[in-house]
Amino acid sequence: MSGNYDVIVLGSGPGGYVAAIRCAQLGLKTAIVERENLGGICLNWGCIPTKALLRSAEILHYAQHASDYGLKIAGKIEADLDAVVKRSRGVAKQLSSGIAHLMKKNKITVHMGEGVLTGATTMTVKGENGEEKLAAKHIIVATGARARDLPFAKADGDKVWTYRTAMTPPEMPKKLLVIGSGAIGIEFASFYNDMGADVTVVEMLDRIVPVEDHDVSSFLEKSLTKQGMTIMTGAGVEDIKVSAKGVTATIKAKDGKIQTSEFTHCITAIGIMPNTENVGLEKLADMDRGFIQIDPYGRTKSKGLWAIGDCTPGPWLAHKASHEGVTAAEAIAQELGNKDVHPHPLNRDAIPGCTYCHPQIASVGMTEAKAKEAGHSVKVGTFPFIGNGKAIALGESEGFTKTVFDAKTGELLGAHMVGAEVTEMIQGYTIGKTLETTEAELMQTVFPHPTISESMHESVLGAYGKALHI
DSSP states (O other), X not given: OOEEEEEEEEOOSTTHHHHHHHHHHTTOOEEEEESSOTTHHHHHHSHHHHHHHHHHHHHHHHHHTGGGGTOOOOSOOOOOHHHHHHHHHHHHHHHHHHHHHXXXXXXXXXXXXXXXXEETTEEEEEETTEEEEEEEEEEEEOOOEEEOOBTTBOOOSSSEEOHHXXXXXXXXXXXXXXXXXXXXXXXXXXXHHHTTOEEEEEESSSSSSTTSOHHHHHHHHHHHHHXXXXXXXXXXXXXXXXXXXXXXXXXXXXXXXXXXXXXXXXXXXXXXXXXXXXXSOTTTSOEETTEEOOOTTSBOSSTTEEEOGXXXXXXXXXXXXXXXXHHHHHHHHHHTTOTTOOOOOOOGGGOOEEEOSSSEEEEEEOOHHHHHHTTOOEXXXXXXXXXXXXXXXXXXXXXXXXXXXXXXXXXXXXXXXXXXXXXXXXXXXXXXXXXXXXXXXXXXXXXXXXXTTHHHXXXXXXHTTOOSOO
């Protein structure tokens, strides 16, 4: 064997590189194997560069509405798509370089190449320098996932795009079809709409962002429609024909009627597929639709083999992957004799979700409907941003905060927000859930004034009939 380690991490996304760093911090001889770019999809083609694009669209939106703030901007305000994309790629490159620095700082050996398991604790890596054989006491699989293709329209990077092409578009779409309204679909729909494209979103389920609370979905649909988007829910794309001019989509509407529409481009955002084929997992781990089955600490059925992140069951979120990486690293260190670490399994009820469309949405815990389905008698409070002084001063009075409590115990079951900067505020509720907060502690918390976060306090008060500003 050319390399023997305590831990090898296969994949360097937000789960993999964090797992490797935590292993190294715990004194374990650690290596990481990456076939493409350090930082994985999140840093290079996902979370980070997407947010850079959306920030540019946000600035464009503010510039175009400068008069709302008593300002005058001389001349025509235009978006330079090439410059916007260049900035986004620069952000991604900077952070990817930062991961390389972190690997060096933590004395983690990086093997660039295609890793394939030959056993639970052995693998081969095929790279530019030929084939290496590696072994470790433990291996963590963090190979992530990729976009799912439509069965009748494979993404070609020309007219039919996945998120990767949508981040580095060969041209600006004039009329864009977005298939799927989860976080990825809605974020790109929001970006291209702000950039000037005519955007249509088709969602098979009865509402957009269907994992969110019904009130949030309804509010967001009205907002996006007001911004000029066409939203089709309860609808499906039956077929796509691609030509040099664009795509012709056959869409079955909610009423069952079939319509044919022309678009210059199409983005498919219908879910993900785990990168678990051709990795050597067939006899080493239990699989369900390609996802590796694990225990709460990341163990697979094979001793010494672990898995984290998007190649395991959802939710498929970068921060969930990072948390799993730390948990697995600490559990491994414990197995190797470190008595000072006490790994905690992931609490899936306290994983926040954020979507960076305009307006933003953020949530944690149960929706009102899910809480009732689970048998809870609930108390629900909603506070609109129009009643919040800071939101009005910012010109961002569109939105609300909603909290769901167990009526008997006061347990915070869920929180749901839509509006400006809610992705920065949801962590307050996430900490509350982690600390098993009840309505009493939240009511007694002093929120700073003036802030949009005061809407959080008011929504809690509202659940118990005590709201002060509505």
